[in-house]
Amino acid sequence: xxxxxxxxxxxxxxxxxxxxxxxxxxxxxxxxxxxxxxxxxxxxxxxxxxxxxxxxxxxxxxxxxxxxxxxxxxxxxxxxxxxxxxxxxxxxxxxxxxxxxxxxxxxxxxxxxxxxxxxxxxxxxxxxxxxxxxxxxxxxxxxxxxxxxxxxxxxxxxxxxxxxxxxxxxxxxxxxxxxxxxxxxxxxxxxxxxxxxxxxxxxxxxxxxxxxxxxxxxxxxxxxxxxxxxxxxxxxxxxxxxxxxxxxxxxxxxxxxxxxxxxxxxxxxxxxxxxxxxxxxxxxxxxxxxxxxxxxxxxxxxxxxxxxxxxxxxxxxxxxxxxxxxxxxxxxxxxxxxxxxxxxxxxxxxxxxxxxxxxxxxxxxxxxxxxxxxxxxxxxxxxxxxxxxxxxxxxxxxxxxxxxxxxxxxxxxxxxxxxxxxxxxxxxxxxxxxxxxxxxxxxxxxxxxxxxxxxxxxxxxxxxxxxxxxxxxxxxxxxxxxxxxxxxxxxxxxxxxxxxxxxxxxxxxxxxxxxxxxxxxxxxxxxxx
Numbered sequence: 215x216x217x218x219x220x221x222x223x224x225x226x227x228x229x230x231x232x233x234x235x236x237x238x239x240x241x242x243x244x245x246x247x248x249x250x251x252x253x254x255x256x257x258x259x260x261x262x263x264x265x266x267x268x269x270x271x272x273x274x275x276x277x278x279x280x281x282x283x284x285x286x287x288x289x290x291x292x293x294x295x296x297x298x299x300x301x302x303x304x305x306x307x308x309x310x311x312x313x314x315x316x317x318x319x320x321x322x323x324x325x326x327x328x329x330x331x332x333x334x335x336x337x338x339x340x341x342x343x344x345x346x347x348x349x350x351x352x353x354x355x356x357x358x359x360x361x362x363x364x365x366x367x368x369x370x371x372x373x374x375x376x377x378x379x380x381x382x383x384x385x386x387x388x389x390x391x392x393x394x395x396x397x398x399x400x401x402x403x404x405x406x407x408x409x410x411x412x413x414x415x416x417x418x419x420x421x422x423x424x425x426x427x428x429x430x431x432x433x434x435x436x437x438x439x440x441x442x443x444x445x446x447x448x449x450x451x452x453x454x455x456x457x458x459x460x461x462x463x464x465x466x467x468x469x470x471x472x473x474x475x476x477x478x479x480x481x482x483x484x485x486x487x488x489x490x491x492x493x494x495x496x497x498x499x500x501x502x503x504x505x506x507x508x509x510x511x512x513x514x515x516x517x518x519x520x521x522x523x524x525x526x527x528x529x530x531x532x533x534x535x536x537x538x539x540x541x542x543x544x545x546x547x548x549x550x551x552x553x554x555x556x557x558x559x560x561x562x563x564x565x566x567x568x569x570x571x572x573x574x575x576x577x578x579x580x581x582x583x584x585x586x587x588x589x590x591x592x593x594x595x596x597x598x599x600x601x602x603x604x605x606x607x608x609x610x611x612x613x614x615x616x617x618x619x620x621x622x623x624x625x626x627x628x629x630x631x632x633x634x635x636x637x638x639x640x641x642x643x644x645x646x647x648x649x650x651x652x653x654x655x656x657x658x659x660x661x662x663x664x665x666x667x668x669x670x671x672x673x674x675x676x677x678x679x680x681x682x683x684x685x686x687x688x689x690x691x692x693x694x695x696x697x698x699x700x701x702x703x704x705x706x707x708x709x710x711x712x713x714x715x716x717x718x719x720x721x722x723x724x725x726x727x728x729x730x731x732x733x734x735x736x737x738x739x740x741x742x743x
Contacts, residue, residue: 215241218735219257221250223266224714228273228685228699237271239706242735247700270714272680273699274435274707274731275650276687278599278638279544279578282439282463283446284359286418286425288644292324294354298331300338303354304346311348321368324354325644330501330611337387338363340396353406358499359645361399362406369394372406381405383523400498400523415449422453426461429648430739433709433728436462436691437648438640440544440578441493443468447475454487460738462486464691466493466544469532480541481692490691491542494532495523497552500581500624501608503615505549507582511615520549529559536575537567542692544576544599553583557590564594576690579642581624582616588626591635597690599638600625600682602657605669607646609662622669627657631678638690639682654679654715655724676715676723706735 221236227247236253238245246253257263292310297303303324311322329337343352343365352365364372376392380402387397398406429437439450442465453459462483467475469492476489497520498504503511506520524532536543547553560575576597577583581604591598602625604612613621630637639657641648657679660668688698697705710730715723731739 218262218264219253220264220266220271221253223268224270225700226270226272228681229701237700239735242706244700244702244704244706246702269729270711272709272711273684274709274733275433275683277429277434277437277640277648278687278690279440279640280438280643280648281441282425282437285428285644286421288325289421289424293326294324295326295357297327299333300342303327303338307346307348307352311350318349320350322348322350322352326357327354328357337397340364340366340369356502357645358502360499360502360504362403363396364398365396369396400504418449419453423458429461430731431728432648433650433731434648435707435733439463439465441468442466442472444472444475447489451484451487455485459486460733464488464490466490469494473535476541492536493544495546496555497522497549500548500615501611506551507549508551512617522555526555526559529555530563533559533563537563537569540571540573542573542575544578546578548579548581550582550584553577553587557587560594574690585629588630588633588635597636597638598630599640600627601642602627602639603641603646603653605660606656606663609668610664610666626672627674628672631674636689637682638687650683651726652724658720658723706732708732
């Protein structure tokens with residue numbers, strides 16, 4: 215039996231308002247929580263003592279929604295987030311191709327450009343990518359992951375011509391003569407995954423090992439793969455049973471083509487991996503103007519509201535699979551029309567099936583969810599998982615797209631909490647890094663990058679924000695009895711911070727540093743001293 219006592223710190227247990235000075239960990243579980251004198255009095259000859267030196271301990275963070283396999287895949291892609299012109303994008307592609315010595319027949323993939331940072335808020339085109347002079351087939355993905363641009367060679371490989379119709383739930387950008395201009399949206403862009411060559415198994419497993427470090431250094435011990443294919447599930451399970459894996463991984467099967475990977479017992483881990491249920495997309499992204507809204511976007515085409523991906527009948531069929539199998543479903547809803555479709559279809563199928571099971575369906579993102587929609591969520595047992603850090607990254611874009619009233623009501627967490635809605639917070643990585651402290655800061659302060667007030671009436675308290683990435687997230691995974699708070703008997707998943715988020719000025723929360731991440735009593739990350 216191995217035992218460690220962490221003492222002389224601030225232990226925020228997330229069990230009510232309990233704040234302690236010390237915590238004892240024995241064989242990977244919380245053994246005791248209390249004062250310095252109480253716990254030091256429990257030490258034995260072989261007990262390890264760690265002086266926290268006034269630092270703060272929280273339950274380790276839990277990722278409520280991201281894409282672990284995509285996070286890993288982005289590690290060898292061209293980073294474009296800091297590009298502010300099409301020329302800078304082309305230059306970044308050239309540098310990457312030369313530095314990595316990538317052959318001209320190999321696909322070259324970039325990720326993270328944002329048209330909102332480019333002149334005229336215009337997406338690049340195939341002509342812009344062709345101007346790089348590179349002969350590779352090229353694809354660059356928008357920061358949202360919902361759209362992107364390809365060069366002329368990739369358009370030819372895809373077989374897109376002026377006669378190629380827009381796919382259902384997607385769009386192909388056009389030149390004035392009707393020929394494709396390289397811009398692809400939603401389902402038109404998603405089809406690229408079948409064209410761009412995937413990495414080999416060995417390379418993918420190495421990327422998984424690197425990706426888990428990105429979570430662990432930010433205090434995260436459980437990460438999600440929010441749209442898992444059959445092939446990805448097999449690779450994650452292989453990785454999760456290898457000595458290199460220390461992160462817990464939960465995959466949510468693509469409900470359109472990977473339903474078979476969800477096992478009867480979706481709560482049982484195989485090594486560090488399990489499939490938690492199903493995932494479905496209903497619309498796009500608000501910053502990309504493809505989220506499905508009930509009221510039009512401002513600017514651009516008159517009466518344009520974005521668009522749905524599926525009909526109600528299709529959505530009901532997909533939900534019927536989840537409810538009939540008594541499995542959790544996570545549904546991507548950015549626009550309020552998509553939120554309405556999910557609520558409407560889930561309620562209909564739940565009633566039709568006579569289901570009383572505790573399935574905890576999750577509305578993912580909830581960017582423009584309305585108050586009247588939040589009112590209906592508790593009755594369905596539905597969880598709202600908010601992408602609240604959008605208020606920081608794209609707050610000014612939302613105000614431009616929706617106006618002040620709707621723009622400042624993005625991610626209405628105060629309204630959700632006041633209505634008794636179970637809630638979590640996430641980063642949708644690799645859309646943005648899995649930085650939980652920045653997310654907590656965003657929920658508490660609601661300020662855009664330019665310092666714009668993003669709705670002071672929707673600010674939440676620091677404790678409420680911490681709940682959204684600890685105990686609330688554990689509840690979403692049906693794991694609230696084993697993790698998410700510091701309570702005797704629970705797993706010893708802890709994060710040590712250099713400062714107390716409850717004690718620093720609200721504006722400083724984003725600057726708090728993770729000193730150490732502990733999972734099941736073992737350190738999986740330590741900051742350099």
